[in-house]
Each structure stands twice: as C-alpha cells, then as structure tokens.
Amino acid sequence: MSKLIVQNNGPLYGEVIISGAKNAVLPLMAATLLSSKTCLIDDVPDLKDVSVMKDMLMSFGAEINSDNKEELEVKVENISTTNGDYELVKKMRASFLVMGPLLSRCGRAYMPLPGGCAIGKRPIDLHLKGFKALGAEVTEGDFFVEAKAGPGGLIGASIYLDFPSVGATENIMMAAVLAKGTTYIENAAEEPEIVDLANFLNKMGARIKGAGTDTIKIEGVTELRGVTHTVIPDRIETGTFMLAAAITRGEVLIKNIVPDHVKPIVAKLKECGVTVELLDDGMYVDARDRVLTATNIKTLPYPGFPTDIQSPFMAFLTTVKGSSEVMETVFENRFMHVNELNRMGANIKTEDRIAFVPGDSELEGTQVVATDLRAGAALVLAGLFAKETTEISQIYHIERGYEKFVEKFRKLGATIIKVEE
Ligand code: EPZ
DSSP states (O other), X not given: OEEEEEEOOSOOEEXXXXXBOHHHHHHHHHHGGGOSSEEEEESOOOOHHHHHHHHHHHHTTOEEEOSSTTOEEEEOSSOOOSBOOHHHHHHOGGGGGGHHHHHHHHSEEEEEOOOOBTTBOOOXXXXXXXXXXXXXXXXXXXXXXXXXXXXXXXXXXXXXXXXXXXXXXXXXXXXXXXXXXXXXXXXXXXXXXXXXHHHHHHHTTOEEEOBTBSEEEEEOOSOOOOEEEEOOBOHHHHHHHHHHHHHTTOEEEXXXXXXXXXXXXXXXXXXXXXXXXXXXXXXXXXXXXXXXXOOOEEBOSTTSBOGGGHHHHHHHHTTSBSXXXXXXXXXXXXXXXXXXXXXXXXXXXXXTTEEEEOSSOOOBXXXXXXXXXXXXXXXXXXXXXXXXXXXXXXXXXXXXXXXXXXXXXXXXXXXXXXXXO
C-alpha cells in the first residue's frame, strides 16, 4: 500500500490546469451503452474510477480504444449480457449507472447491489422508483436487483424524486431516453454533471429539456446515434486547488474552469478574506499577507455548497481566525475526516450533522488515514499547513478521483511525495 508524505513548504505559487470531471465522465461513459455507434469522449481524466468503468463497459461487449489517454473511443455494437459484474460494482458504486442504459436499450438489467461506503449507506430506492414508474418490473434480492421492461418496452411517466439524487436523476434520464412517450423528472438534481449528460444524450439524438433545473422533460426517441463530446472541467478539483492556495496563504492561477460551477466556493472563500478574481483564462486566487477569518458552511444539493468540498474546506477553517460551524445535510456520515484532523490538533467537536471548528489551530503533522476521496484531499491540505510531517495512508481513495494529484501539487511548490508503505 502506498502513502503520501506531506510537509509545510510555505505558500503555494503558480498555475494548475483542472482535469475533466470524474462525476461527469462516469455517467457519460455509461451512456455510451445506449447507442450501437461510435462515441468519442475528450478530456477524459486518467483515474482509477475511469478504468473501472472501462472494464464495466467491456464486460457488456463494448470495444474501447483509449491509446490516447485523454480521448476515449467507445463502440457498443451489441450488448453481450445484461448482468452487471459483481467484482466491478463492488469496486465502484458509480458503475450502478449502467443500469438505466441497459434497461433502456435491452429491456433488462441485473445488477449486484452497490452497497454503502464510509460516507453513508448510499441507498438506490430513488433509482428503482424511477424504473418502476417507467413500467419496469423490479425484483430486489438481498445482494442484487433486477429490472425488466414490459413487452412494449418502457413507457414515459412522471417521477418525483424525494431527494434530488444525482445518480437517480442520471439513471432515470438514461432509462427514459428510449421510452415510449414523455417522462418528467421532478425535484431532479441540478448539478452541472446532469447538464453535461443531457447535452451528451441530446447530441446522440435524445430530446431532453430542463436539465439544470428541478424539472427535466425527456421525450422518448427510437434510437440514438454516435457522439463526440468534451467532458466539463472538474468543479470539485477546482475547489480543492482554491483551498490549497488559501490554506497555504499562497497565490495560484487555476485554468480550465467553469466559474458558474464554483460560485458557492468562491463566495465562501471571499467571506474568509481570500481574493478570487475571474480572468479570461481562469481564476486567480490570492491569500497572501492577510488575516483570514471564519465563516459557516452548510452543504446542499447544487446550486448550494457542494458536499464534496466540505472536508477540504473544514481543513482550511481550522487555520483561520475565529470559530466556524460546518453542517453536512447531504450524507449522513461525512465527518470521518474530523477524527483525523483532530489527531493533528484541530480540536473539532461534532453534534449530529454539525461540526464546530475552532480556528487558529496549530496543526501538527502525524500519521493519518484517508477515509474517502475528499477526506484524503482535506488531509493533504492540512499537511501543507501543519508543522512537522504528515503521513497519509489509504491514498487509493485519492487516486480514484484526482488526476496527477501529487504532480500538480509539486508543480505549485508543495513538498509531497508518494512512497510504498
Ligand atoms: C454523486 O453521488 C457523486 N458521485 C458524489 O461524489 C456526490 O457527493 C453526490 O453525487 C452528491 O453531490 C458521482 O457522481 C459518481 P446522491 P450519488 O444520489 O449520485 C440519498 C465524490 O466524492 N439517496 O445525490 O451517489 C443518499 O443517501 C462522490 O466524488 C437516496 O436516499 O449521490 C444521499 O444521502 C462522493 N436514495 C443523498 O441522496 C437514492 O436512491 C445524495 O446522494 C439515492 C440517493
């Protein structure tokens, strides 16, 4: 197993280029199952999760050419099975996003249950509610779920999501594109990744309106063609590097961003006294030579403050003047990083879904564990501020979702190396 060794080497300075979004490219890859023609996806990040999704698509008979890592060519002329591979679903819960496309194109999908993870039990009830509403017969076992369309295929319907689930919105959208008639998804997730998927599907010939709002209308079509598409930049990686500049009191230019996608992070960092300016070719973040102050955070579905930035932002808040409150409303157990930050001297208290974060912490490097992707990033940020050396283990979490993570930080002057444990 590998680990990261991080030391405080002072403020970060320089430029960083943001990669394509992990949480956009995974549903786009799943959507290639909907067409028998060639799909070309550009600006694909080189991530462990992307390789798992490639394996998933190949297990259904996809031909994949990714000689050029950034560009992925997928052709699923025929689908060889509608059974999802347990080993692959176990590795990455997002592979559950193939269920909607399989059901849509083949009329059947049999998937092992994706199971929970460190941040919550991650149920799929809303995904299944949508499939049932579209006329599928859904059978739930202890370890699997099967959905079968009726003899006439899926039928358009109106579906209300009790929670604006990103994955359920994506899965249901992909199930509805080939259904007979019109589907409405109400209280839909509005994340930029939903819009990117809708744009991708519309380029394939789908007829989707309203993506990015709380009501999405999908008029079913009979078949979908091939597509060429570039993945949107990763707004969570963008926020992570904004916070790297802030926590080290440095000055960083972040390129390949979509400013609209990071508005809540910009707003909260400005409240703390960080300078954030939008330039023609990116975003300039300056936290040099100033006293930064506390603010309160409440995570919400988009366009609210993103839950994926909660832990990196909390690491930053331990270093500013004054106390902050961080409320996590999206996942039921997303404070696993608090124990690790407290091992570094953060002295954070939690009560149900609220973390009380004292400021002015003299963080001290020590051995800590990455409990999930974003918690791992938070611990790296804390290590860039702390005295002494921070050793972070279980960094496979980080490698799942951040492309060239160590190289990008080193290019900004961070002292960070990856070693084998
Ligand atoms: C996506 O997960 C992202 N993953 C997550 O990013 C992100 O944190 C999350 O959306 C919220 O923005 C990908 O896109 C691959 P949800 P997803 O369904 O779709 C409840 C990262 O670090 N819920 O919006 O699984 C659920 O329990 C990852 O990149 C139901 O109750 O998130 C949770 O409390 C972590 N029933 C809430 O909705 C359901 O059927 C949000 O989950 C589905 C979800």
